[in-house]
Amino acid sequence: MKRGHYIGAFVVATLLLFKSYSQEAFHNFGNLQIHTDGEVGFHMDLINDGTFNQNEGFAGFYSPDDRLTISGTNRPVFYNMEIDVFDDLFLEVATGVRNFQQFTTGRVQTPRNRGSITTSLDYLNDAPYAGEDDEHFVDGYASLTGDLDFTFPIGDDFRLRPMRIQDGASANTSRGAYFFEDPNFPNFFSDRFDTESRAPTLFAVSIFEFWDLDGDTETRVTLTWDDNSNIPTLVEDLDGLRVVGWNETTGEWDNLGNAGTTGNLSNGEITSDPFIPNNYVVLTFGSSDRILDGDLEIFTAVSPNGDGLNDTFIIQGIAQFPNNELSIFNRWGVLVYNKKGYDNSWGGISEGRATIAKGEELPVGTYYYVLKIDGQKDQAGYLYINR
Known part of the structure; x- marks a missing residue:
């Protein structure tokens, strides 16, 4: 049901005066406010070149057969906001909502190029929203300023693909968008992200999609997938899935971990380990840090930080082969660990001699392992220590 146009006598007079000259847009040059219990429905474009950010009532944007646009030099901020626009609501200036926002018809379109990411739909003071689905979301950038967990209602190409951050991550504002495109050939970034x-x-x-998340506070991020994500091209089961981020400094994708998954290979979500979003340009999915070799499953990441995840070098199935010997070398070929009858107990501590003191924590970096099992071919490869 469409809302009415009551916003107080002064504003109604201003609106009617403008409409007598033009049916195209409501242009604010002054200082307007929708008071408590006031309601206004915009059936035309809004141009805000004045002050329109102290609203306490309701604002709705309505068009049954066309698009609407919010533009101007100043950000309007609404208390409660409804979007019921057949051909989408386009933001050419950032627009805020402080209490509640309802998706009814259409999407909110915001610029995707990096030079315009401050033009976003801004959820202020942890403002919630409702009505999001594959036809109702922010197609572009949305932002949050607040203290609670938040799921960005973002998507692309009529596909809602939300991204969630933890509480406390948006005290200084976090901003996010989803891109249904190959990160090797992004349309809205000046650089490519070589997979x-x-x-x-x-x-x-993944070569199918990525997210942009901006923020200066450490958080875990949760990414979602559907059939079009083609997760089976990366992993055979969800234990091997990882959140990955493009590190502009090193020019490579970093492993941001897997703190938990839900769902299946067709639909689900994955949560990363904690990281600072501004350290990574974009995020997507990566495959596991493990190797399947016959009856063995070798996890090649060791993070001995006491969190219970990959604290030791795990070779699943090694108990079946007690007559084994494991040797680990650093990048210069110095032996840092050796054990006959390896039992998944090594946690990144040097057992070597010469340049590496025994009992010393080994630094973050890449190492080389050699696994010998009686009666089988030696197995060798790389592992990575990350503290």
Whole structure:
């Protein structure tokens, strides 16, 4: 049901005066406010070149057969806001909502090029929203300023693909968008994100989609997937899936971890380890840091930080082969660990001699392992320590 136009006598007079000259847009040059219990429905474009950010009532944007646009030099901020626009609501200036926002018809379109990311739909003071689905979302950038967990209602190409951050991550504002395109050939970024350039613990990176998340506070991020994400091209099961981020400094994709997954290979979500979003240009999915070799499953990432995840070098199935010997070397070929009858107990501590003191924590970096099992061919490869 469409809302009415009551916003107080002064504003109604201003609106009617403008409409007598033009049916195209409501242009604010002054200082307007929708008061408590006031309601206004915009059936035309809004141009805000004045002050329109102290609203306490309701604002709706309505068009049954066309698009609407919000533009101007100043950001309007609404208390409650409804979007019911057949051909989408286009933002050419950032627009804020402080209390609640309803998706009814159409999407909110915001610029995707990096030079315009400050033009976004801004959820202020942890403002919630409702009505999001594959036809109702922010097609472009949305931002949050607040203290609670938040899921960005973002998507692309009539596909809602939300991204969630933890509480406390948006005290200084976080901003996000979703891109249904190959990161090797992005349309809205000046650089490409080479999926063949990746950290040693990664074996593949998605070529189907990516997210942009900006923020200066450490958080875990949760990404979602659907059938079009083609997750089976990366992993055979969700234990091997990882969140990955493009590190502009090193020019490669970093492994941001897998703190938990839900769903299946067709639909689900994955949560990363904590990281600072501004350290990574874009995010997507990567394959596991493990190797399947016969009856063995070798996890090639070691993060001995006491969180219970990959604290030791795990070779799943090694108990079946007690007559084994594991040797680990650093990048200069110095032996840093050796054990006969390896039992998944090594946590990145040097057991070597010469240049590496025994009992010393080994630094972050890439190492080389050799696994010998009686009666089988030696197995060798790289592993990565990350503290």
